[in-house]
Amino acid sequence: MSTQSLQAPALTLDLKGLLCPMPIVKIAQAIKKVNVGDMVEATATDPGVLADIPAWARTSGNEVVTLERQDKLIRFVVRRLK
């Protein structure tokens, strides 16, 4: 986590209600729309994203800035690194 996490996300996605593989697919499509270094923020309800977003970031070479769960709502921010 870096100090740059204070910067506002370039894009915000609503992934609530979506199940595997759609959250990952939507994030992959969104990250291509922002510049390298910019962030995408999303809210989801599928608990699978808790494992899958970090896995997606590791395999695609991007960064998970935050990933937090409040009750049924999961909010996360990823940053495009390449």
Added chain:
Amino acid sequence: MATMVRQMYPEAAPAYAAQPESGPKKLSMIVFSGDMDKVMAAFIIATGAAATGMDVIMFFTFWGLNAIRTGRPTGKGLFGRMLGVMNRGGIDRIGPSRFNFGGVGRWMFKVMMRQRQVTPLPELRQMAIDLGVKLLPCGMSMDVMEIARADLIPEVTDPVGVATFIEHSQQSQTTLFI
């Protein structure tokens, strides 16, 4: 390992060692089954892999061809036409591998998946196409089952054979048979 082989025996390096070792990773899949549940698994894995930046190819052979057919009746000869009627194909018409009960199971699974907001199979296939997944039909199966190129959705590549699949598989880190 490949680098070591090249250093020790530069002239004897196998062809695949010349492949770039960086660059995107690759997934090759054989889709043999035409069952709704297995085809669904195949497209979920394909879209997931493409979303992580992998190159993905799917080789559709035998019953798997039903997942990339338009759904119109096929066949030229008597047996071919009989098969075309009994095995209509089309991604909306294929049933689950268990509990299909002449289409009731398919309907039930579709309702249950819609209730959970799971992406329907036709949309999942379109998503795969949009993400750049390559769909390769098996030419030999098409010949045997009397399925013409025009009976397949336009997004598929020209029909290919086993050597093309093996070449893709050699360049892949993951190969699956479904």
